Amino acid sequence: MSRFTANQWQRYQRHIQLDAFGVAGQLRLRQARVLVVGVGGLGCPVAQYLAAAGVGHLTLVDGDEVSRSNLHRQVLFTEADIGLGKAAVAAARLRAMNPELELRVVPEALSIDNAESLIEGCDLVLDCTDNFSARYLINDCCINLRRPWLFASVVRFSGQLALFTPGKACFRCLYPRAPEGVEDCNAAGVLSTLPGMVGLLQANEALKFLAGLECPLDGRLMLVEGLDLQMRHLALQPAPECVCRQGRAPILADDDTGAFTCDTSAAEAGELSPVEFEARRSGDRGLLLDVRSQQEHEAFNLGGDCLPLDEQFIDRARTGLPEKNSPCVLYCQSGRRSARAAQLLRDAGFTRVETLAGGIARWLEVRPDQPV
Numbered sequence: 001m002s003r004f005t006a007n008q009w010q011r012y013q014r015h016i017q018l019d020a021f022g023v024a025g026q027l028r029l030r031q032a033r034v035l036v037v038g039v040g041g042l043g044c045p046v047a048q049y050l051a052a053a054g055v056g057h058l059t060l061v062d063g064d065e066v067s068r069s070n071l072h073r074q075v076l077f078t079e080a081d082i083g084l085g086k087a088a089v090a091a092a093r094l095r096a097m098n099p100e101l102e103l104r105v106v107p108e109a110l111s112i113d114n115a116e117s118l119i120e121g122c123d124l125v126l127d128c129t130d131n132f133s134a135r136y137l138i139n140d141c142c143i144n145l146r147r148p149w150l151f152a153s154v155v156r157f158s159g160q161l162a163l164f165t166p167g168k169a170c171f172r173c174l175y176p177r178a179p180e181g182v183e184d185c186n187a188a189g190v191l192s193t194l195p196g197m198v199g200l201l202q203a204n205e206a207l208k209f210l211a212g213l214e215c216p217l218d219g220r221l222m223l224v225e226g227l228d229l230q231m232r233h234l235a236l237q238p239a240p241e242c243v244c245r246q247g248r249a250p251i252l253a254d255d256d257t258g259a260f261t262c263d264t265s266a267a268e269a270g271e272l273s274p275v276e277f278e279a280r281r282s283g284d285r286g287l288l289l290d291v292r293s294q295q296e297h298e299a300f301n302l303g304g305d306c307l308p309l310d311e312q313f314i315d316r317a318r319t320g321l322p323e324k325n326s327p328c329v330l331y332c333q334s335g336r337r338s339a340r341a342a343q344l345l346r347d348a349g350f351t352r353v354e355t356l357a358g359g360i361a362r363w364l365e366v367r368p369d370q371p372v
């Protein structure tokens with residue numbers, strides 16, 4: 001007996017021809033159960049390619065309706081779909097593309113009430129959302145249920161993605177707390193092709209993961225810059241104090257709204273991990289300041305300007321720094337001087353000051369700039 005029908009054989013022939021993929025890879029895709037959280041800019045290309053490629057069971061989770069402002073990047077939708085539920089419209093398109101798939105529509109946002117039951121039964125979760133609360137919820141459920149998930153985000157001309165698997169660094173190791181002042185596509189805008197590019201990278205990793213091929217993004221963060229076309233990988237290290245080390249993440253509900261609340265207690269406000277710092281540094285977002293002495297700065301530095309923490313520090317900061325609400329990141333050797341300098345700046349009215357936790361010393365241990 002054949003393992004594929006004639007139609008399936010015709011449809012998936014180009015996959016099966018690939019040595020590394022073959023019959024086994026295609027059969028694995030057919031068995032796979034994938035949860036797509038969010039059917040927007042990322043979810044559209046992701047779901048489209050997973051469906052075309054023959055991923056057998058897809059669950060689409062999205063409580064939003066199609067609006068005209070979605071159409072420049074959410075390519076599964078048309079003018080005629082405005083006002084209709086995204087998950088249902090997307091499912092209809094995917095069904096037309098590949099009628100053999102099992103498609104489940106969940107026309108609601110991922111929440112504390114539905115997350116565990118949705119994640120429990122799937123082989124891979126794809127984060128195609130646009131907010132940190134949803135990502136912490138996915139992360140924590142995936143820690144508790146020992147499930148892998150693929151994180152992706154896009155804003156303006158930049159994107160990020162990473163694969164988190166049980167036992168390795170988790171999303172909270174990378175982002176112990178939601179960064180301050182993070183804007184989503186609605187607030188900051190996004191080039192229409194960025195979610196397509198990052199979504200396809202996400203689909204690419206998903207197909208390889210499901211087919212049992214090697215995934216270079218397992219435990220690594222990829223940064224995609226759409227303007228200068230730079231792509232970089234940063235190795236992620238498990239944070240010693242992170243909930244993932246215990247294998248159990250408490251999931252907190254806000255008593256009044258039932259909404260998920262981010263547990264931000266793990267990190268001091270305004271502290272960046274070496275990987276976060278590296279992402280900030282390479283994205284050229286905000287001012288970078290070395291608060292060690294000029295001599296130390298000249299000997300070795302992580303970029304930016306030198307503004308030594310001495311008696312004139314705050315006077316020079318007042319005259320030399322741009323607007324008080326523009327972002328700035330401080331670093332020193334161990335994190336102590338930068339913490340003191342950050343406090344002085346905050347006391348002087350600067351509102352968006354962050355520091356490199358553990359300073360250059362911890363950064364050198366992690367070496368997040370190393371290409372992989």
Ligand SMILES: [Zn+2]
Nearest residue numbers: 170173242244
């Ligand atoms: Zn962790």
